[in-house]
Amino acid sequence: MNAKARKYLRKLAFWLLVAVIVLFAVFPFYYAILTSFETGSALFDVNYLPESFSLINYVSVFKGQPFGHNIFNSIFVSFLVVALSLLLGVTASYALARVKFAGRGLLLVTILSVSMFPQVAVLSGMFELIRGLGLYNSMFGLAISYMMLTLPFTVWVLTAFMRDLPRELEEAAVMDGATPWIVIRRVFLPVMWPAMVTTGLLAFIAAWNEFLFALTFTLTDDKRTVPVAIALISGASQHEMPWGNIMAASVIVTLPLIVLVLIFQRRIVSGLTAGAVKG
């Protein structure tokens, strides 16, 4: 009897812990959704269950500023960053994992060390670089600066993954007459899907949520990405904080991420455990 009780207690404790974690992770988003449907003074009443329902915030967020344009910018930049990161990441990791050359280890460490600098530290230098390239206030400027955030982990994860691929697989392709590019494209890429989805998604999230570079390297409203646009949403007067609009905008920009994660959920899991399973 005692043993049974203890077993139940242990189960209860486990689920209690899960509940706390879920609450901690989900509650802020839940509260944002709740607030986004409220208007007027209801915004400032604390309530945990839906009391009123109105889509007015979702409509007005598109009216006050070029929010549709901002969303497009975010999507464009994020996809560009993912595409460039994966292209450079895969080709670089092939060289770093498969081609023997002097200074390979040093190069890997250098790439990793890029991610050690805080964004603020490189901000002014990056600004000069972007302006020098004539990419100030442009989506391409943002995409290039985001590569600094995404490439180090992309290259590292893909290099580690590629190193684990059997060498004989590549050699078999070479015997079949494949050039390095064909080896990458037709043999490694299909095998590396899980790792690419994982790193690609992480790169997408990083680019989607980035704020500091986006704020600094853009000037006009129509070039801004969503995080900056949300931060700059202003009310009718100086003393009014348009919480409804901000919450509606936040919900809108979070949804794509949730959808992406749900779509690729299985791939991500298999990507994270990929090293353990042989192809």
Add this chain to the structure above:
Amino acid sequence: MADVVLKQVRKRFGPIETIHGVDLNIRDGEFCVFVGPSGCGKSTLLRLIAGLEDISDGELRIDGDIVNDTVPKDRGVAMVFQSYALYPHMSVFENMAFGLDLAKHSKDEQNARVMAAAKTLQLEELLDRKPKELSGGQRQRVAIGRAIVRKPRVFLFDEPLSNLDAALRVQMRIELAKLHEKLNTTMIYVTHDQVEAMTMADKIVVLRAGTVEQVGTPLELYHYPANMFVAGFIGSPKMNFIPAKITQVSQQSVTVQLESRKEVSLPVDGSGLATADRVTVGIRPEHCSIADQDTALFTGTVEVVEHLGEAGLVYIRTGSDELFVARVAGDTAIKTGETVGIQAAEQDCYVFDTADKTKRRLAVDNAPLKAQMALN
């Protein structure tokens, strides 16, 4: 169809040389096996021929052309890897057609060649499967099929059977031998298993530490090993070596005194040897018999008896560090702890000089051996 000729081929990895000037002549249509202990350089030598490693020095000719600097696909060689190395995301058909596709053969041609290979290897039912849905033996056959469709001049096998279980290995061994007979293409096969080498090869190349110890037919290596290393490597269980001292020597025979004080005259060419030289006598386990203690060459205490069914292996402590192994009848009554005498026919004994070189045996009489040697 091509012969493969190596002239003073060397391979260096940085400052370390792993292949020390190998000369080799593999004839068209021959089944040649590289055999040796792990780390002897046999796989490296194969990879040099394949073009997966660069040759540091020397000359490699396939069908008369120097191919040192030719990329693998233009050498006309196909390779089967130890891990099979099938493309996991492609079906069996796509795996086999991949090389043809890269070589820009037409779809019809690809189809015809893959179907022909699938028929040879009994893979027709499996063409749509992915490698992970196949058993080990089937994967092996797909890997061989991938090599066949390219119609190479030379097949290279890198320990292809070592991942299979014992029963399947015997079966694949026979299938490979049949395949060789059917295709009649030059095949080079790497293994550490001397049984595979003995059963499949036309020509065996025994390697040790990056040098060729001996090249010959299976029976040549068995009956005329060039030195103690080859003598010990070919044959299972391995040959017994016992120290001896020469008491009488001529071109027709050598008389040695064993540690047991027993003297025996062996039909071996003794030129180069002198009385009182220290030599080693080699006796294969299968040539031993148990004898009375007074007529035996030497005696010892039985430590272990292994019953294999068709034969028994008796491990005998004779005073030296290594146990002496004798292969006896399967129904032997010998027990652990007994003292037994060992006898062997004089013509079955080998004599190695102080430099471990074998002295020529003069009384070998073996019909298949003569047939093999006549072929060469």
